Amino acid sequence: MTSIDARDVPADPISRERLAERGLDYRVVAADGDDFLPFYRAIRRGFLDAEPTAEQEENAARTIAERRMIGVFGPAAEPGAMPVATIDSWVTPLTLPGAAGRPGALPELEMWAISGVTVASTHRRRGIARALLEGELRAASAAGLAIAGLTVTESTIYGRYGFGMAVPVENIAIETKRAGWIGPATDVTLAYVERPRLVEVLGELHERVRTQRPGNVGGFPFRWETIAGTAPGSTDGAKTRGVIARDAAGEIRGALVFVLSEGAHHAHHVLDVRHLVAETPDARAALWRFAIEHDLVGTVKADLQPVDDALPWLVTDPRAVERTVFDHGWLRVLDVPRVLRARGYAADADATVTVRDDLGIADGTWRVAITGGAAAVTPDEGAADVELGVSELSSVVVGGVSLGSLAAAGRVTGDAAAIAALDAALRSGPAPHLSIWY
Ligand SMILES: CC(C)(COP(=O)(O)OP(=O)(O)OC[C@H]1O[C@@H](n2cnc3c(N)ncnc32)[C@H](O)[C@@H]1OP(=O)(O)O)[C@@H](O)C(=O)NCCC(=O)NCCS
Incomplete structure (x- = not known):
């Protein structure tokens, strides 16, 4: 595109x-x-x-x-x-x-x-x-x-330029001996795959999976080479292993890339997930199970997981899954009407919205009328029902951050009913997810 x-x-x-x-x-x-x-x-x-x-x-x-x-x-x-x-x-x-x-x-x-x-x-x-x-x-x-984005080393740098933290993810640590697998039996089969082939599979899967959830972006070969450990200078390339998941028809539906290292003792290795991608819930469950039940592994670590992942529901003891929310994907709206018109909505709403932008790129007042999942956005001279900065708008624009939370923090102001209606409209069914660094 x-x-x-x-x-x-x-x-x-x-x-x-x-x-x-x-x-x-x-x-x-x-x-x-x-x-x-x-x-x-x-x-x-x-x-x-x-x-x-x-x-x-x-x-x-x-x-x-x-x-x-x-x-x-x-x-x-x-x-x-x-x-x-x-x-x-x-x-x-x-x-x-x-x-x-x-x-x-x-x-x-x-x-x-x-x-x-x-x-x-x-x-x-x-x-x-x-x-x-x-x-x-x-x-x-x-x-x-109409929009810009980045992933960040420090979360204090980019708000001042109008970027907003938009796609939170979870960094996960699983205590495997305590977790206890209770997930569904699947007809998924797993197989190890050599790293050069893994690079291809990761690219192909990402291209299909990135359109399943808002917040994800296109991949690029160097990302897959880094993850699979084939990029020149990779420090743990030789330790990187990959497993692919096939459905009953033999189609590749997922992949897990990981590195094992010795933990407290030999029977307590750490399985560090470098990437987990799955096109179906079954493939995802099968790959989690592979990691959690891997012999000699006491801890599974996995960064950049979706905040609504099924994982805690796949184990007996959800407290064995330690979840830390991490501000991963940052966005910056450049053209308010185009972004708001491009996305779909979860509910109807009608409000006049004023956006402030110190850089003068995305500021203005618009009437945002959302019906049947689509927004009509027209310039408006009237008094605003809702006022917010472009950073706050950028945070809510793919549905991963609640407008209500930002209002409670004093970062969005205006009519409480209009904020609540817009909040409900902006939410996304599947939580947004950004599965890579870029
Ligand atoms: C982050 C980095 C690019 C900042 O460069 P810089 O030229 O020193 O930044 P500036 O002087 O333009 O600062 C711009 C603003 O950002 C703030 N800022 C800069 N670095 C910051 C940091 N690390 N944390 C918080 N605020 C920071 C400054 O205080 C300044 O604020 P103000 O304009 O509101 O007064 C630089 O420190 C760097 O290269 N860091 C290592 C690599 C890195 O982390 N890059 C970011 C990748 S996502």
């Missing part, structure tokens, strides 16, 4: 000018130019990774080079010098909630995905990240994107 190539989108002139005033050169980095390897090395430095090997450099040319890359270069940058700041972006589909009572494929919207945000420690806290992020949002909006 992606129609915009982010690499065709020019560098934002306002950020370029702001940074130029400080003697910094903000520019697009070409994948085939001299700046590319220094750009890649700077990203690794920013995320505290080692200098890349030749093999990793070669691989990078195949992966992040497909993205739009922006580097900020110091005043006296020698040719081949590393940029002092980096950011990269690409356009990918984001799954949105569907209308209640209408089964079938969920709607999608193109999203400006952002990654690789780093500022050199020598240049921190002087506004460079702000210029980078604001530049991305202006560029994405000018290019016609």
